[in-house]
Amino acid sequence: MSLTLNHYLFVSGLLFAIGFAGVILRRNIIIIFMSLELMLNAANLSLVAFSRFNLTADGLPNYNAQILVFFIITVAAAEVAVGLAIIVALFRARHTVHVEDITSLKF
Amino acid sequence: MDTQTNLARFILLAPLAIAVCIQLFCRKNHSLSAKLSVVFVCLTFVAAVFVFFGPDSTPPGEPWLDFGPAFRVPIGLAVDHLSKIMLLIVTGIGSLVQIYSLVYMGEDESKARYFGNMSFFMFSMLGIVLANNFVMMFIFWELVGVSSYLLIGHWFTREAAAAAANKAFITNRIGDFGFMIGILMFWSASGTFVFSEMQAALPTLTLSAGFLTTTVLLIFCGAVGKSAQIPLHVWLPDAMEGPTPVSALIHAATMVAAGVYMLARVSFLIALSADAQLVIAAIGATTALFAALVATQQDDIKRILAYSTLSQLGYMIMAIGLKAEGAAIFHLFTHAFFKALLFLGAGAIIHALHHEQDIWKMGGLAKRMKWTFYTFAAGTLALTGCPGLSGFFSKDTILVAAYNNNLWFFVPALVTAFLTAYYMARLCVVVFFGKARTETAAHGHDGPIAMTGPLVILGVLSVIAGYNTAGYFISGPAESVNWIVTILAISAFVGGALSGLFLYWGQSTDPILIPALKKKLYIDELYAALIAGSQDLLASIAGWFDKWILDGVIVRGLSSGAWGLGFVLRFFQFGNLQAYAFLFGVGVVAMIYLLVFR
Numbered sequence: 001m002s003l004t005l006n007h008y009l010f011v012s013g014l015l016f017a018i019g020f021a022g023v024i025l026r027r028n029i030i031i032i033f034m035s036l037e038l039m040l041n042a043a044n045l046s047l048v049a050f051s052r053f054n055l056t057a058d059g060l061p062n063y064n065a066q067i068l069v070f071f072i073i074t075v076a077a078a079e080v081a082v083g084l085a086i087i088v089a090l091f092r093a094r095h096t097v098h099v100e101d102i103t104s105l106k107f
Numbered sequence: 108m109d110t111q112t113n114l115a116r117f118i119l120l121a122p123l124a125i126a127v128c129i130q131l132f133c134r135k136n137h138s139l140s141a142k143l144s145v146v147f148v149c150l151t152f153v154a155a156v157f158v159f160f161g162p163d164s165t166p167p168g169e170p171w172l173d174f175g176p177a178f179r180v181p182i183g184l185a186v187d188h189l190s191k192i193m194l195l196i197v198t199g200i201g202s203l204v205q206i207y208s209l210v211y212m213g214e215d216e217s218k219a220r221y222f223g224n225m226s227f228f229m230f231s232m233l234g235i236v237l238a239n240n241f242v243m244m245f246i247f248w249e250l251v252g253v254s255s256y257l258l259i260g261h262w263f264t265r266e267a268a269a270a271a272a273n274k275a276f277i278t279n280r281i282g283d284f285g286f287m288i289g290i291l292m293f294w295s296a297s298g299t300f301v302f303s304e305m306q307a308a309l310p311t312l313t314l315s316a317g318f319l320t321t322t323v324l325l326i327f328c329g330a331v332g333k334s335a336q337i338p339l340h341v342w343l344p345d346a347m348e349g350p351t352p353v354s355a356l357i358h359a360a361t362m363v364a365a366g367v368y369m370l371a372r373v374s375f376l377i378a379l380s381a382d383a384q385l386v387i388a389a390i391g392a393t394t395a396l397f398a399a400l401v402a403t404q405q406d407d408i409k410r411i412l413a414y415s416t417l418s419q420l421g422y423m424i425m426a427i428g429l430k431a432e433g434a435a436i437f438h439l440f441t442h443a444f445f446k447a448l449l450f451l452g453a454g455a456i457i458h459a460l461h462h463e464q465d466i467w468k469m470g471g472l473a474k475r476m477k478w479t480f481y482t483f484a485a486g487t488l489a490l491t492g493c494p495g496l497s498g499f500f501s502k503d504t505i506l507v508a509a510y511n512n513n514l515w516f517f518v519p520a521l522v523t524a525f526l527t528a529y530y531m532a533r534l535c536v537v538v539f540f541g542k543a544r545t546e547t548a549a550h551g552h553d554g555p556i557a558m559t560g561p562l563v564i565l566g567v568l569s570v571i572a573g574y575n576t577a578g579y580f581i582s583g584p585a586e587s588v589n590w591i592v593t594i595l596a597i598s599a600f601v602g603g604a605l606s607g608l609f610l611y612w613g614q615s616t617d618p619i620l621i622p623a624l625k626k627k628l629y630i631d632e633l634y635a636a637l638i639a640g641s642q643d644l645l646a647s648i649a650g651w652f653d654k655w656i657l658d659g660v661i662v663r664g665l666s667s668g669a670w671g672l673g674f675v676l677r678f679f680q681f682g683n684l685q686a687y688a689f690l691f692g693v694g695v696v697a698m699i700y701l702l703v704f705r
Contacts, residue, residue, distance in 0.1 A: 024689045032685075099684050106682025 008049035015042035029087055029097050033080070040076045044069045110157075111164035115184040118151045118158065118194065119237055122229035129223035137218035144222035145205045148229060152198040159191045165303060168239055180300055183239035189436065192579065193236045193368055196443045197361050201229050203561035204356040207451055210557045211352055211458055221261055221350070228254035228357065235365050240300040241290045244369065248286070248329065251362050252279040258357060259349035271345035278342040282332015289325030292318070293376065306375045316380065323376055323383035326369075334366030334420045336394045341631055343417055347409040351454030354409060359416050359446035364439045367423045374432040388428025388516055392509075395421030396519045397628070399526035403533065404624040406617070407464045408453045411534050415490065416446055418523055422505050425516060431508035433581035438501035440580070441572050445489035445498055448565035452483035455558055456538065459551040466537045467616060469548045473539040476551050478559040480539050482566035487535055489569040491528040492600045497573035503596055504577060510592045517592075525599040532607025541613055 015038060022035025051065035087097075094102055125147045129140045168183020186194075205225060212221055231254050234247030253276070260272030294300055296318070297308045330336070335343040346358050357363070370377060370387075377384060398417035405411045419442050426435035456472060456479060457464055473480040489498040502524065509517040543549040553559055610618060623629070681687070 020692055024685050024692070102684065103682035105680060107677040107680040 005049055005053040008053075009046055012042045012046035012049065015039075015045065027098050027100060029090070029099050032099065033083055033087070036083075037076060037080070040072060044072055047072075109164055111161045111186050112166055112184060114154045114158045114161075115164070115186050115237055118154050118198065119184065119230065119233050121147050121151055122226040122233065126223050126226035126230060129219055129226065134219050134223075140219035140222045141209055141212075144226045145202070145209060148198065148205050148226070149202045151229070151233075152195075152202045155191075155194040155198040158186055159195055161186075163187045163191075165239060167301070172242075177298060178294075180242040181240060182243060183301070184237040185239035185302070186237070189368070189371060190236050192436070192440060194233070196364075196440060197229070197232050197236060200360045200443055200447050200565075201225075201232075201356060203564060204352045204447065204451070206557055207355075207454070207561045208350075208352040210555055211454055212350060215350075217261065221258075224254060224257045224261070225353075225356075228258060228362075232361050232365065236368065239302060241294070241302070242300050244372075245283075245287065245290060245329075248333065248365065248369075249283065251333075251365060252276055252283070255279075255346070255357055255362055258353040259346050261350055261353065262348075265348065267345075268348040271342070271348040275342040275346050278339050279332045282328050282330075282339050285325045285328025286332070289322050289328065292322045292325065296322070302372060305373075309375065309379075314379075316382075319380040320382045323380045324386060326373065326376070327383065327387055330366030330370050330424065331390065332366075333369075334363050334424060335417055336366075336390050336421065336424055337397060338630075340394060340398070340417055341634060344410050344413045344627070347407070347413050351409065351450060351457060354413070355447045355450035355454065358413065359450050360443035363416065363420055364423075364443065367420065367427065367435055367439050370424070370427045371432045371436050374427070374430075377427065378430065384428045384430060386428070388425045388512075391421045391423070391425030391428055392516050392519045393421070394418070395425060395523045396526075397421075399523045399530065401624050401627050403526060403530045404617075404619075404621050406466055408456065408466050408469075408534065408538065409450070409464055411466070411530060412446070412449055412453060415449075415527065415530070418527060419446070419490075422502070422520065422523070425520065426505045426508055429508045429512045429516065431505065431581075434501070434504035434508050437577055437580040438505055440576070441489065441497040441501040441569070444565050444572055445486040445569040448482060448486035448562060448569055449490065451558075451562055451565065452479050452486060455479045455554050455562065456551065458554060458558070460547045463545075463547055466534060468545045469538045469543075469551075470541045470545075471539070471543040471548065472551050475549075476553045478553045478562060482559075482562040483539070484535065485566040485569050487531045491531050491604065492524055492596055494597055494600075496570050498569070499596075500573035500577060503593060504581065506592045506596055507589045510589065521595055521599050524596060525603040528600045528603025529607040532604045533611045536608055536611040537614070541615075544615060 019035045019038035019042060022038065023032050026032050026035065047065045047069050051061045051063065051069075054062055056062055090102070091097060096102070125143055129143065133140045133143070164184075164186040166183060168181035170179065171182045172178070172180035205222070208221070208225070212218055215221060228251065231247050231250035235244055235251060238244035238247060256272045256276040259275055260268050263269045263272070290300070293305070296312060296314055297305050299305055299308065332339045343358060343363065347354055349358075377387070395418045398414045398421060402411050402414035402418065405414060419438070423435040423438050423442070426432070426438065456469065456476065459476060459479075460469065463469070485496070489496040492499045492502045506517065506520055506524070509520045543551075626632075
């Protein structure tokens with residue numbers, strides 16, 4: 001059986017859902033962040049899949065999507081840098097990595 | 108620049124200069140202020156005599172307010188038939204009153220302020236007399252109101268005096284409101300304010316009867332306020348709180364006559380509307396009768412004279428309404444003399460008895476104050492219409508005019524004449540005859556020459572001013588004597604005098620008591636209730652509106668709304684990061700659904 005676009009999209013969606021579930025359900029802020037990265041990479045996977053399967057007239061893949069993947073990887077890296085800095089600051093203020101313990105904005 | 112105009116300017120401006128000079132420089136120097144004021148007012152009288160014997164002079168005047176040909180208010184001095192005699196009256200009686208004030212106000216603490224205000228009043232009154240256009244007359248009209256306020260409230264630390272001054276000014280202002288509207292209405296029709304131009308423009312205008320009646324009645328409102336006719340008469344009796352020379356000058360001879368003078372000036376307007384004439388005459392007759400009735404029951408000597416003034420003003424206004432302006436001005440002329448005389452005589456009595464004004468605390472003064480008594484008697488006889496004295500002639504012309512017009516005017520006028528004789532006889536008997544009722548009355552004596560001199564002069568004038576002077580006022584051929592009216596008038600005089608004498612001779616308290624008349628038919632109380640009532644109603648409505656609508660619905664409503672909204676929305680702040688992320692995801696799904704599948 002040959003792999004079609006749908007297979008890759010299914011995997012990408014599955015990864016996205018797993019990542020989203022991790023963001024919603026995990027307690028540790030580092031794990032939440034990891035799940036966030038997983039969601040980003042799921043998006044990357046679907047982009048590359050579209051690039052590989054929607055060929056242009058010459059038979060070459062559409063490189064626009066692959067370039068966009070690079071952009072996303074860069075943004076993710078920058079975001080990780082900033083986000084980890086915020087987590088360190090948060091830990092220094094609250095001395096916990098459990099998200100459930102941070103409720104000072106509750107009414 | 109002819110001499111007449113220059114003299115007229117001097118007459119108008121000299122009192123103003125003195126008033127300003129006193130106010131700015133001489134407030135501390137009381138005797139200098141008094142002397143300056145007296146000297147200059149006598150000079151204006153001399154100038155007025157020269158003006159009287161000179162030719163008429165009515166130049167168009169200097170331009171003042173000029174907004175194109177449609178709205179032009181010049182400053183012009185009109186020296187004509189009417190204003191010349193009025194100048195003599197105002198300056199003459201003004202001089203006598205100011206000389207008298209030298210004694211009457213001799214020990215007053217604020218003599219300088221008094222004479223400054225007196226000079227200012229002379230300026231304002233002369234402005235009304237000499238004005239050649241309506242707006243200038245209105246400005247001086249208001250200034251006279253201010254002078255009256257200042258002079259009535261001369262002893263302003265007295266509560267009653269301050270209140271009386273307010274009442275006078277406010278009541279005048281109510282009349283002036285109608286007056287201004289009338290002036291503007293007539294300007295809108297004729298395009299000019301100047302009296303001579305208005306009179307010339309009249310034949311060319313076509314105006315509806317309703318417009319004319321309304322305009323004339325509105326202009327009459329000013330006279331109702333200034334000359335104290337019903338319903339705006341309430342200020343004049345209270346104005347007696349001022350010093351007696353003020354009452355003599357302002358509230359007997361000159362200011363209250365300004366209303367009559369103004370109506371005589373615009374008699375060409377009044378002649379256009381028969382309905383307005385009827386209303387004017389009716390108000391005049393009613394005031395005359397009402398005031399005479401109330402005067403029969405008053406106990407304060409000045410109040411009796413005040414109501415007497417109201418009554419005589421009613422006669423003058425009635426004459427204006429009967430198209431007999433000449434008779435009205437003639438009566439104004441004679442009335443100025445004998446009423447000023449009566450007030451100054453009352454002032455001499457009050458001064459001698461140390462400011463006692465209740466007639467039931469006087470008595471037997473005829474023997475002790477001879478000059479005062481003889482002059483007062485002359486004034487009384489003139490007022491009541493004793494044959495041969497000035498008042499008889501002028502009152503007779505008015506009664507003839509009423510008789511020729513309508514018996515509905517003649518009968519009240521005749522009854523008023525009867526009552527006039529009655530209450531004046533009452534006054535004279537109670538004050539001058541019998542025994543002195545109190546210790547102070549037993550020690551009364553005549554004042555110095557500066558007090559009795561003016562009394563004598565006015566007394567002589569009251570007697571002789573009627574002989575052969577009617578011709579100056581009443582144009583046209585002399586009518587034959589109307590014997591019916593003359594005999595009825597003389598019988599009213601005799602009847603009233605005898606009833607007064609008979610009922611009051613030898614009495615020590617008032618034998619007749621009519622509470623309604625004593626309380627002036629409760630009109631003051633009625634007005635106070637009306638004004639207080641309407642004021643309270645307005646205030647309570649405004650208060651309710653402020654408390655419930657502005658404070659409640661708008662201010663507190665808005666703030667409660669914001670607060671409530673915030674309270675409801677607050678429950679969305681979970682404080683839980685993952686809950687926020689979940690809702691975020693739900694929102695994204697919803698958006699995709701809406702965008703892609705709808």
